[in-house]
Amino acid sequence: MTLRLGDIAPDFTAETTMGTINFHEWLGNSWGMLFSHPADFTPVCTTELGRTAALSGEFQKRNVKVLAVSVDPIDSHNDWIKDIEETQNVKMNFPIIADSDRKVAELYDMIHPNADEKFTVRTVFIIGPDKKIKLTLTYPPSTGRNFLELLRVIDSLQLTAYHSVATPADWKHGEDVVISPSIDNETAKGKFPKGFKEVKPYLRITPQPDVE
Ligand code: BEZ
Numbered sequence: 001m002t003l004r005l006g007d008i009a010p011d012f013t014a015e016t017t018m019g020t021i022n023f024h025e026w027l028g029n030s031w032g033m034l035f036s037h038p039a040d041f042t043p044v045c046t047t048e049l050g051r052t053a054a055l056s057g058e059f060q061k062r063n064v065k066v067l068a069v070s071v072d073p074i075d076s077h078n079d080w081i082k083d084i085e086e087t088q089n090v091k092m093n094f095p096i097i098a099d100s101d102r103k104v105a106e107l108y109d110m111i112h113p114n115a116d117e118k119f120t121v122r123t124v125f126i127i128g129p130d131k132k133i134k135l136t137l138t139y140p141p142s143t144g145r146n147f148l149e150l151l152r153v154i155d156s157l158q159l160t161a162y163h164s165v166a167t168p169a170d171w172k173h174g175e176d177v178v179i180s181p182s183i184d185n186e187t188a189k190g191k192f193p194k195g196f197k198e199v200k201p202y203l204r205i206t207p208q209p210d211v212e
Helices: 023-027 043-054 056-061 074-088 103-107 147-162 185-191
Strands: 013-016 019-022 031-036 064-070 096-098 122-127 133-139 177-179 197-200 203-206
Touching (some): 023 031, 031 147, 043 056, 043 064, 043 074, 043 147, 056 064, 056 147, 074 096, 185 203
Parallel strands (some): 031 064
Antiparallel strands (some): 013 019, 013 096, 177 203, 197 203
16 A cells, blocks of 8 residues: 555554554554564664664654564564664663564555565654654665654654744754745744744745744
């Protein structure tokens, strides 16, 4: 199934390393990050899961629950977790789905047969509290993801969900943002008390509204 931005993230029930999870119920009112890994006991995946565990405080701060998917079985995941903890110097603190029947992988189109017949590619779905898909990313198995970039994107998604702004190229939390084209200057004066600079009628820059 092709999933697009704005679609409801498909619900499922799955066995994980932290027990059975019903996805929507488990998400509750949180944001979610569902991300797939090609296989257990592989080098890039080991570093990615370790990095996610190391950044768990950052995901928590943003109210994002993290859930990994791999098509290997639960015993394999549990053995692999020991290696991740040992080699990446972390405590694994989020669940990994044991998707041996590929139910979740197929539901989220995580297997791209022309890239690999058997294993999932590296996909990321960021899901909002309304259960809608806010972002999708697809990387090949050979390229590990940048988890600071995922946190940056989450910052942008959360800011732009609640304020009439968008974030420019390479933006990071705390930097200036641009005012949404749908807001006219009169409305912008009320909404952005810190003021804004009109570089062009369509390019208006203002300090990030929710920081001091
Ligand atoms: C890895 O996680 O290291 C990996 C997995 C599949 C293909 C290539 C690399």
